[in-house]
Amino acid sequence: MPINKTILLLIIYFTINSCTEPYILETNTYEEALVVEATITNELKKQEITLTKTSRFEDKETQIEKGADVFITDNTGTRYDFEEESGRYISTIEFQAIPGKEYRLNINTKDGRTIVSTTETLPAINPMQDVKAAVETKDSLRGVAIRVSSYDPTNTAKYYRYEYEExxxxxxxxxxxxKAITIDGVNGADPTLEIIANDPNTRICYSTKKNTEIILTSTNELSEDRVDFVPRFISDQNYIISHRYSILVKQYVENLPAYTYYKTLKKISGTESVLSPLQPGLVIGNLKSVNNPNDKIIGYFDVASVSSKRIYFNYIDLFPTDPLPPYYTQCDEQVLRFCFGAPECYGNELAYYFALNKMTYSLHEGILYHIYPAPCGDCTTIGSNIKPAFWVD
Structure with missing residues (x-):
């Protein structure tokens, strides 16, 4: 969960009265806080921690907390060091959270602050049993439900958080x-167009996206610890399932304090607008500054058990008689005249479109050029033509 994206909702509030013109949001007051994203799991891997700083409304990039000394200790005296790498802190060795051990996160910042977490232990391990795609209706909308099931006969897991990558x-x-390409004119001459063979690698692409919302469920109020939950629902009119779709679902088992933290964060950051009557405050996690108790530390050191499953499906498998969903963009054909200096001439515009790949060429009849929006004929404008290593057709 990219916590930094919600920080302004958590520490800044404002009101705007009767605005009828666009309002440029700016920060009138700003107090820097360290933002910690740290989840270690029972997976044997190099664990990752992200340290950033709160941002102003007008900031265009996230500020990385650089040069920190980051390490985790456990109750047996073992220390796990982390090294800074590409804006993240990566453990120098592979390790996994072990049941019964206590873990503490330690951060020494470059400016001399010392931050420590409470000690955390690994919750119950309860792997997902299955992930299925099923045609269902939600809020009168037909689509595909990605449904997760799991069961803990000991009734001790209870608190779950989900992430997915589709x-x-x-x-x-x-x-x-x-395809058409633009040839610049020489010595002020008008540009010309040349028709060449198109690259076949611009026809089929792939796109990968991770969820940004906090997804939670609990079985605490049920008679048994049995999960039957939908972390992702996709409308049957969403173009992303038009052909072949894959989703990797991760299930984290959380302890109650971590679950409560994420639930509070979700409630505050899940409002549709920063102008909501619900004015948020700072969500307190399990991290504190040793040097200065008044320092604001945002985030949570989370120790969770995790399991993951990937599934695939084709649109035709679930909707065999339905037409494909609408494409990413409306592919309306335009016919423009490639000429200059006369009424209804669009030579400069067409030269610009093809030079910068703003439109895609279909055919031409003399000076009449048939064109579509670029994504309609070149998938690399909205995806990558490199097939993912895990992809199975």
Whole structure:
């Protein structure tokens, strides 16, 4: 969960009265706080921790907390060191959280602050049993429910958090064998167009996206610890499932304090607008500053058990008689005249479109050029033509 993206909702509030013109949001007061994203799991791997700083409304990039000394200790005296790498802190060795051990996160910042967490232990281990895609209706909307099931006969897991990463195949519906390129004019002459063979690698692409919302469920009020939950629902009119779709679902078993923290964060950051009547405050986690108790530390040191499963499906498998969903963008054909200096001439515009790949070429009849929005004929404008290593057709 990218906590930094919600920080302004957590520490800044404002009101705007009767605005009828666009309002540029700026920060009138700003107090820097360290933002910690740290979840270690029972997976044997190099664990990752992210340290950033709170941002102003007008900031365009996230500020990374650089040069920190980051390490985790356990109750047996073992120390796990982390090294800074590409804006993250990566453990120098692979390790996994072990049941019964107590773990503490330690951060020494470059400016001399010392931050420590409470000691945390690994919750119950309860792997997902299954992930399925099923055609269902939600709030009168038909679509595909990604449904997760698991069961803990000991009734001790109870608190669950989910993440997913979805990958989908894109096929450009108006891809052509030929494409138009712009040839710049010499010595002030008008540009010309040349028709060449199109790159076949611009027809089929893939796109991968991770969830950004906090997804939680609990079986605490049920008679047994049995999960039957939908972390992802996709409308049958969403273009991402038009061909082949894959989703990797991760299930984290949390302890009650961590679950409560994420639930509070979700409640505060889940409002539709920063102008909501619900004015948030700072969500207190399990991290504190040793040097200065008044320092604001945002985030949570989370120790969780995790399991993951990946599934695939094709649209035709679930909706065999339905037409494909609408494409990413509306592919309306335009016909423009490639000429200059006369009424209804669009030579400069067409030269610009093709030079910067703003439109895609379909065919031409003399000076009449048939074109579509670029994504309709070139999938690389919205995805990557490199097939993911895990992909199975």
């Amino acid at each position: 990958t989908y195949k894109i096929i450009a519906p108006e891809w052509r064998l030929k």
